[in-house]
Amino acid sequence: MTIDELTRNRSAWLRADMPMSEIVISSRIRLARNVAGFPFLAKADTVQRREIYRLLRDSIDRANVAEDLTFIDLENVEEVDRQVLVERHLISKQHAESDGSRAVAFSPEETVSLMINEEDHLRMQVLRSGLQMDECWNVISRIDNSIEEFIDFAFHTRFGYLTACPTNVGTGIRVSAMLHLPALKLTGEMDRAFRAAKDMHLAIRGLHGEGTEASGDIYQISNQTTLGKSEEEIISEFKHLIIPKLVEYEKRARQALISERSVALDDKIWRAYGILVHARAISTEEALHLISHVRMGVSLGRVDSIKLETLNDLFLMIQPAHLQKIARKRLSGEERSIARADLIRKRLNGASSN
Amino acid sequence: MMCQRCKKRDATVHLTEIIHGEKAEKHLCEQCAAEENITVKQPQLNELLANFVKSQAAAGEVANITCQACGMTFAEFRSGGLLGCPYDYDAFEKALTPLIKRAHEEGSQHVGKVPQRAGIAQERQHELMRARRELAAAVDREDYELAAKLRDQIKNLEKA
Numbered sequence: 001m002t003i004d005e006l007t008r009n010r011s012a013w014l015r016a017d018m019p020m021s022e023i024v025i026s027s028r029i030r031l032a033r034n035v036a037g038f039p040f041l042a043k044a045d046t047v048q049r050r051e052i053y054r055l056l057r058d059s060i061d062r063a064n065v066a067e068d069l070t071f072i073d074l075e076n077v078e079e080v081d082r083q084v085l086v087e088r089h090l091i092s093k094q095h096a097e098s099d100g101s102r103a104v105a106f107s108p109e110e111t112v113s114l115m116i117n118e119e120d121h122l123r124m125q126v127l128r129s130g131l132q133m134d135e136c137w138n139v140i141s142r143i144d145n146s147i148e149e150f151i152d153f154a155f156h157t158r159f160g161y162l163t164a165c166p167t168n169v170g171t172g173i174r175v176s177a178m179l180h181l182p183a184l185k186l187t188g189e190m191d192r193a194f195r196a197a198k199d200m201h202l203a204i205r206g207l208h209g210e211g212t213e214a215s216g217d218i219y220q221i222s223n224q225t226t227l228g229k230s231e232e233e234i235i236s237e238f239k240h241l242i243i244p245k246l247v248e249y250e251k252r253a254r255q256a257l258i259s260e261r262s263v264a265l266d267d268k269i270w271r272a273y274g275i276l277v278h279a280r281a282i283s284t285e286e287a288l289h290l291i292s293h294v295r296m297g298v299s300l301g302r303v304d305s306i307k308l309e310t311l312n313d314l315f316l317m318i319q320p321a322h323l324q325k326i327a328r329k330r331l332s333g334e335e336r337s338i339a340r341a342d343l344i345r346k347r348l349n350g351a352s353s354n
Numbered sequence: 355m356m357c358q359r360c361k362k363r364d365a366t367v368h369l370t371e372i373i374h375g376e377k378a379e380k381h382l383c384e385q386c387a388a389e390e391n392i393t394v395k396q397p398q399l400n401e402l403l404a405n406f407v408k409s410q411a412a413a414g415e416v417a418n419i420t421c422q423a424c425g426m427t428f429a430e431f432r433s434g435g436l437l438g439c440p441y442d443y444d445a446f447e448k449a450l451t452p453l454i455k456r457a458h459e460e461g462s463q464h465v466g467k468v469p470q471r472a473g474i475a476q477e478r479q480h481e482l483m484r485a486r487r488e489l490a491a492a493v494d495r496e497d498y499e500l501a502a503k504l505r506d507q508i509k510n511l512e513k514a
Contacts, residue, residue: 036479039423160468166443171467
């Protein structure tokens, strides 16, 4: 699959077809691994970096990780293409912007992505729609095992899998969920949820991970502890404790809005809808904000002509690199605003059939 | 280091206070620190590193510890936040362990998944790394005789 084709693809993890999908957009598990016998990237020269790349690529090929993996050498693609991959959550911002030989391999449904030479030699991730932590874990653990048949990963009996940053050492696991929490934001209770999350040793980040803003009321919540707990323990806490708790907070806030500020709530939702289907130019920030309100309206059954999946997809499609890929040319900020408004109108007006 | 207050748990909170012009050091475990209302927020790695190094009487010594496999110093790690090679975990063990414990809710022993194959012995991993580093240096110096020797050595290590 080429990057152009990607922008016409619909990532399977945006399907919104699972229980709790109205709040839990997606689940993700990532594992960090390093090839034994090589320094981490901070101390690897260009020759070693290329060698690590070659060894991993070879192992991934031989391991037959997934059908039809697309391999993209990031050193040799344009910036806008790397940006598309970031917007689709297939690579990290850091991976897009760093230097030297590095690559990504992903599956056609975009649910598996393997980053070579990111912060660690290999970072593997599996994405699923809704709350599907066990499914993510089963797939990623199998991938880990199959690659490991062909290559040795740096491992320590006391510290477990060794990673470039000691905050990832041990299991090397990062379990995260992407949550849509508009009602907590509207009722001003986000701070309380944040504090609860911090008490549980969790990190909360924005739409695109580390150091990004929580645009469109989308938050990524993930574990920080990776040593001293097994993968199953960490996953189970997420599945049974953390996510259900946050979902419950959000649901309660939504119910409070319905029972106490029902007119104001509908006003917000329908104004957002009105702007989205009529605007002729719109910024990313405003669009995300309004899509978020409409999305809440859809999941509360107050707007029934649009599917959640359409809105999930819009969260990706309206971003700068995607718009430029669709237009097949570089667009200025102003041109992007116009293209964005056009795309949203087209998608939402034909929404019921989409 | 033991917690000064309960004298049971490891001290992980290290503070320097100036009281009446006198410098006083406090070393507490997280629980005692919380009871003394010294809030322990979720530690950021850089912050952790800075505090830890400040708390070391012999900060200079810690900073100068050098990994024999990759050449990284602890000071270098401290400023960049990333380690240089797997062997650093052993080379910096004393300095790293308290940091690791704080970053992982006191966890200091891996209990999760282990590689299915035994994997190559740690020692051989380090030897490989050292040989690869020496090879790069030999090639730089255009010492092709040594380079050829090192290449053979690497091949053998990979095969073994």
